[in-house]
Each structure stands twice: as C-alpha cells, then as structure tokens.
Amino acid sequence: MIPADTSGARRGDTRGGAGARRRRPGTGGGQGVPLLLLLPALVALAFLLVPLVALLVRAPWRGMPEQLTSPAVWQALRLSLVCATAATAVSLVLGVPLAWLLARTEFPGRGLVRALVTLPLVLPPVVGGVALLMALGRNGVVGQWLDAWFGVSLPFTTAGVVVAETFVAMPFLVISVEGTLRAADRRYEEAAATLGASRFTAFRRVTLPLIMPGVAAGSVLAWARALGEFGATITFAGNFPDRTQTMPLAVYLALQSDPEAAIALSVVLLAVSIAVLAGLRDRWMTAS
Amino acid sequence: MTRTGTTGHDRAGGGTGASASGGLDAHLVVDRGTFRLDLALTAAPGEVVALLGPNGAGKSTALRALAGLAPLTGGHLHLDGTELTHRPPESRPVGVVFQDYLLFPHLTALDNVAFGPRCRGATKARARAAAAAWLDRMGLAEHAGAKPRRLSGGQAQRVALARALATDPRLLLLDEPLAALDARTRLDVRAQLRRHLAVFEAVAVLVTHDPLDAMVLADRLVVVEHGRVVQEGTPRDVARHPRTDYIARLVGLNLRTGRAEGRTVRLDDGPTVTTTEDLTGRVFVAFPPDAVTLHGSRPTGSGARNLWHCRVAGMETHGDRIRVDLTGELPLAADLTTVAAAELGLHPGTEVWASLEAARAHAYPA
DSSP: OHHHHHHHHHHHHHHTOHHHHHHGGGGOGGGSOOHHHHHHHHHHHHHHHHHHHHHHHHSOTTTHHHHHTSHHHHHHHHHHHHHHHHHHHHHHHHHHHHHHHHHHOOOTTHHHHHHHHHHHHHSOHHHHHHHHHHHHSTTSTTHHHIIIIIOOOOTTSHHHHHHHHHHHHHHHHHHHHHHHHHHSOTHHHHHHHHTTOOHHHHIIIIIHHHTHHHHHHHHHHHHHHHHHOOHHHHHHTOOOTTTTOOHHHHHHHHHHHOHHHHHHHHHHHHHHHHHHHHHHIIIIITTO | OOOHHHHHHHHHHOSHHHHHHOSEEEEEEEEOSSOEEEEEEEEOTTOEEEEEOOTTSSHHHHHHHHHTSSOOSEEEEEETTEEOTTOOGGGSOEEEEOTTOOOOTTSOHHHHHHHHHHHTTOOHHHHHHHHHHHHHHTTOGGGTTOOGGGSOHHHHHHHHHHHHHTTOOSEEEEESTTTTSOHHHHHHHHHHHHHHHHHOOSEEEEEESOHHHHHHHOSEEEEEETTEEEEEEOHHHHHHSOOSHHHHHHHTOEEEEEEEEEEEEEETTSOEEEEEEEEEEEEEEEEOGGGEEEESSOOSSSOSTTEEEEEEEEEEEETTEEEEEEEESSOEEEEEEHHHHHHHTOOTTOEEEEEEOGGGOEEEEO
C-alpha cells in the first residue's frame, strides 16, 4: 500500500505534470510530502519554468524563418558559438593544469590561490570587464607592453571577446576538474609510477582519461557560461556587429528596437542550451 | 637466523658486500610519528620472501618503501648492487602487483600490460608484442582486448602480474596478492602464482596476513609486528617453532616461555612441563592443542608429569572438533572431539585436569 503510493508520487514528481498534482490529495494526505515543503517547491518550479514557457508562447513563430535567416542573426550566432568554443578550449588548455596544480601539489598560499581562482565566479561580470580593460587595455598594466612589443591590442576585437568569456568561464572548469581530481583514486597514479611513468605521463595516460567525465562536465559549464556572457564582453570588447556582437548582446540591442527579433534570438539560444544539456546529460550527469 | 646459508653474509655485510652479491639488501626506516617501521630485509635473486604479520604491522608500508611510494626517513636500499634509496618510483627496476590490482580501467588488458614497456621506452608495436606474449604466458591471450571490468578476479590478478613482470623488474612486490579473491579462485590462482614465482629469476617480496599464502608461495618468511622483524626463517621452521603469540595462533600451537633444565622446563606461568628436547636456559615450549587430553577428575596411575588443574574459560567449534580455552594452573588451548566434550559435560567454568603427551611438547632456545 505505502510503497505503491510513494512510487506513484515519485513518478508524478519526475513528470512534474498536472496529473501528479491532481492525484496527490487521493493518496492519503499526511503520508506524502509536507505541504509546507511542497508548495514552495512548486512555486520554485513554476518560477523557473514559466518565463521559458512564456518565451515560447510569445515567440513570433510565423515570422521565425525570416528572422532566423537574416544575416545579422547568423553573424551573431556564429560569433557566439566560435567565441564560446574558443574560450572553452583556452580554459581547457590552461585550466586543467591549474586544477591539477591545486589538487595534486602543496605550496604555500594554495588556499588563497584557490579562493582567487573562484573569485570570477562571484564577481559581477561588468567588474570583470573593467578589470580586463585595466590589465589588457591599450594603456593597461600588461596591455601597454603587448601593444608596444607585438602591436597587439585586445579590447574591442573578437579575440577580446574570447578573453572576456575565458575570464568568466574558466573558473567553472577549474573547480569542476579539481573536484574530480580530488575524488579520483591517486593509487592509479602510483601504479603508473611503478611502471615507469613520469608524473606527466601518468597524468596524460592515466589520470586524464579517468577524470574525463569531470573535464567534460566542466567544459559544458564553461561553454554555457561563455555562450551567455554579457557584462564582461560588452565592457571589454564592445558591441560591434560581426566582430564582438555575440548573441546576448544582439538580443539586448534588438529588444530596444525590434522586440520580435529579440524573442526570436532568445528562442535560438534556449534551443542551443537545451540541445547541449540533452546531448551531454547521459555522458556526464550520470558519470559523476 | 635459520637460513643463514643463503642470506647470512648479506646481513652481515650490510653495505658493499651484499650489494656486490646481487639481490636485495634493504634497511627500511619510515618514521610517521606514532608509527615507526624499522626493518632489515635481504633476499637473494630467485628467492621469494613473504612479509607476514597482522594488520597495521607495517608490511604494506615496507612494500611502499621498497617501491619508492613511501619515502624512507632512514636506512638504505640496494638492489643488485645499485643504490635505490632516494630514487623515485618510476626509475626503480621494481614491479608491483597491488592488492586490488589497480588495472587502468580505461585500457584493455593488453594496453595495461604494454603500459610499462611503453613508459620505459619501447615503441608502441614492441610494447604491444611484449604484452601479448606475457598475456599468452598467463593463459589470457583471448582476453587481451577486454577492459578490466570484464575480467574475473583471477584473470585480473594475472593481468596485474603480467603488467608488473612486463617491465623485467629486478624486484617484484606483491601486496596481498590473493586477498581480493573468493576461496575457490584463490586455490587456482595461488597454484598459478606459485608456478610463476618459481621461474622468476629476480627477488620477489610478497606481503600477506594469510599464513597459508605465505607458506605456499614463499621460500622464507619474515614475520613483522609493530614495524619490526620478530622472526624469520623457512615456512617449516616458523610453523614449527613460533616465537610470538601471533605466529603461534596462526599456526595453531600453544606457546609458552620458560627455563629449561634438561627435559624439564619451568614455565614463566609457574608449572613445569616435560618436553622431548634436552636443553638448558631460556626456551620456548610449543605443543598442538590436540596433544592435550582433558579429564573430569584427577587421572589415577599417571605421575604428576604434564598434568594441570584448569577451568574451562570458553569453547568454540574448530573444524570437526571443539577447541577449549582453559585458565587455571596453565592457560592453554585444547582440542577434543565433540563426543569427548559431551562426555565430560564441558561448559564455561567446569573444572578439569589437562594432561599433555611429553612426546609432542617441543622446546627450543628463546
């Protein structure tokens, strides 16, 4: 009796449909979920889902083909995908070694370094953009030398977009990979060492394959964060169509002049996000 | 001490003498504050040495120190005349079979075995050919492409052994090599492991808390307790002449200490016991529990030799017999048949007389 009830309730919850809610009063009151928890939970669920549903409801479906085939949308979408992917790649190349350093070595001030790495997670992105300008702007602490020695100037370029996105996205990857590294069985590395593997070989051939689920999860998080990046990008790289105007920037701009276009662009971003989540769900959500 | 022929000169030499002669010459000191390992260990090429001891005795620490995974805080390590004391694990000619094998889960059996040769500079093709040959030798040729999770416990153990041997180690270390196996598999794997160890021409050191594994696999036992060697010798010597309570319990003997004058030994517990050996001075006295006979009343006719008044402290079934723990004049364990136990009406607290055949009580110098 009781097991049947609870399993029914659980099935209802995962579906999250109206059917489950209608069945609940019939399942014997106090046995199930307390009302004081259930009500806020349902409000939270609605709060998260209603805006997305509203977006779909109000989407100009009839005009959609026209909106989506406009060169401006494609430019922004292509730029967004390229920059987010590039930012993820940079985060991988630099962030995985940083995660390894934090997880596998002891050095003075390691705790402080770890805290600083996570700072961009909580820092308002606009502040990040300003900070990047101070560092890499033409007159920035580092930027003046880049300009003087190499003639390289990052602000207001596509490379600048990648820099801004990397700045906000890399911490997600580092934290995720570091956590996986800490949880991974270090004895495999010891086994590799007894077989003659240097520490780097052990990392490359044993540790890295073993922590792949964590790396994948971190990459997805970083990629999604980079794709949606707005504040640091617009501050550091500006808003130039086909150069630095990514989708979020295009959405914001369109909302002021052409709301229908903004909605259409938002639907595209929503679709990309859902596709990524669905595509990688089995690969990393279950693995970790 | 019992096998002075092979290893005595190594131990006496300590440094250069042992190094020149080949094999293992180690003095492992690992200090961890609350625990200190201080263990001298020597072995000739081709010899299989078992480190036997209870959990927490420091056996695994000794093994990790030999592999370079636990840094030595003192002592030295020479292998075939080469100083390895401070070499990192990856540049030691040492192979390790870990307790739960630690096969790399993302690599096939073949690539697991090829990993070592590859790291030591072989080309991919050569490493794989060598690995295939090793798997073939282990009777695992058809499992070469299998990932570790598809292998049975026994197969995984053999892959781990092949992986350790594929680097041609001069020292093979095995950490509880049979502990992860069920009883049935254990029997087969133990026999196979024995064959492979018999043809292995370098030094093998295995760590175990199972006396049977140690006795079947090793040429020599080194018994470790509290980080120190408490006894060493051939399995036969150690089993017959235990020198600590731990070994005595493992091999199922009563062990007492005392002072001998001829065939009579005055035990430290108080009473005397007559033994088969004629000795003088401090001795151990060992006798099997089934050499003890229990009587409900003081037996008439026999002299007072090897007869003690005791009380039953506990009883448990032990195979097809009953093991009785006795306290009183002389604390000891006695084995008797279920029928005998029933006839005596034994239960905790019963007063009995215990007699021991002098022919089965052995004394040896302490």
